[in-house]
Amino acid sequence: MNPVKNKNKRNISVTVDDFRQMGVIAQNELRKFIRGRKILLYVLLIGLIVSLNIGFLVYYPDVLESLTGTIDKQDMMLSMYGGSLPFLILIGAVLFASYTIVSEFEERTYLLLFTRPIKKTSIFVGKFLACYFIVMVMTLAYYGIYAGHSFIVTGAVSSKIGLSLLVALFDVFALTSLAMLFSTITKKGSVSALMTFFVVIMVPTILLTLLMFKDPTYSMNTGYQLEHYWYLINVAESVIYDVATADISLSKPILSLFLWGIVPLVTSWVVFIKKEV
């Protein structure tokens, strides 16, 4: 006799219990980040960039004094700090998100976790939230350092800091999602990290160069690039620092970064829940 069949079909609803499990997974992931050496490396890297920014203004204070026109000193400092952010966010995404899924298979810990009564979606979301959170916290800390430095040097903080931060948080979303995608589809963490670097740095640069040759009216001007090439991730990212010194509409870059985030994230989730071992 067949047993009474459970009426639930493949359940895609999310319950309170699922949220609790997502929290447990995210918490464990954050513990991994904090106890590992990667966080130390990341903090050192941020410290190095901050030191360079501080050192530059200590040795060349005239840079801010020589500004003319409508650019304020605090805006210039925000642009200077923001210039390193796409790189720092990329490093954060690679250090944490590029390894988050693939490491479960490389280190065979999936045999412990995936055989438990937990939806794969809860594991995926928990890991994504942890990766996003750690890079976001570092980004916020970086803006905090800028604000402190700017206040000490100029007595003020740029009024554009909120706009720059908003774009930066969308960039964190885009790069974390891309890194998660490669972490899901590759079999080695190192390959996942390389793929993330390649797609974020090399591909848009090559594409932009090709487009430049095809476009007779090509201009390096931020407004022109955002008007015509807003869909390239490096163009959208440039708004993080350019918004401090130019009047830029954020709608296109934010849409671009949202798409660069949501498409890989959904693809990654679908691949992950169908993945067999």
Added chain:
Amino acid sequence: MSLIGEPIEIYSLFKKYGSFSAVDDLTLKIKRNSFTGLLGPNGAGKSTTLKMLTHLINASSGEAYINGVDVTKDPKTALTGVGTVVETPEFYTYLTPEETFRLIGQVIGMSSESIAAETSSILETVKMTEWRDKKLGTFSKGMRQRIALGQAFLGDPGIIILDEPTSGLDPRGMAEMRQVLKNIRTGRDVTVLMSSHMLHEVSDLCDRVAILDHGKLVFEDTIDAVSSVSGARQIILKTIRPATEADVSKIAGLPGVMSASLYGGGIEMNVSSEHARNPDLFRLVGESNIGVYEMQEGASLESTYLSLVKGSR
């Protein structure tokens, strides 16, 4: 919960990779509170079956019920109340056993108080109490496997699924693990399904056996019923000194002995049923001068196994 009796029920389960069927129309019921050994040669479909039961892979077709819930349709509900050790799992090396148990306990929805209470008794059971606060990254394979078994006990599961739990362990590790497994049902209402390719391990631990070959079930019954299939009995000869290959040759040459091999310092011999109680055989064993001080008789799993899977390599 299921309205029917058996905690694990598999109906017409298939796992296909292209035209190859790793599991081929498998129907199997695991009796409540039994310790069932899942045997079969390499590639027979043991691990694939257990991976489908633990939702590591999806079935191509068929149904697999755990406590009445089809794991192919609702794995989260089906796996509630199931403890698992699949292959040799690795642990998060930055965690201690205590933290690992807390993580798993939280995932399966236990309260902090229950986790703390169970952690101590489980670590005692798997003899890892003194290592509770050491990072798992420093543990030997045997120690990690005992922790793996321990985490499967969390939440007092009604079903425990083990996939070759002693695989890859050294002899001491195997012996320690088997000792823990022997006591696995002490004080617990638990059904255990364990895959293994070690016949003596299954003989030693299990009360039922299911044999797979080419993805199909070829035998399923109690260990005691095995002899009626093979027409053979297994007799373990315990010796006062470690037996040697020469001793094995002497025993293998005796009338009625179908095969003999070294077994735990003594000798395991498979004897045809008609010779199993023949006094002449035991007299000849005594006269063989290999120092036998005790004989234990059981069903010959090896003979049954070999006769059922003889077509496999």
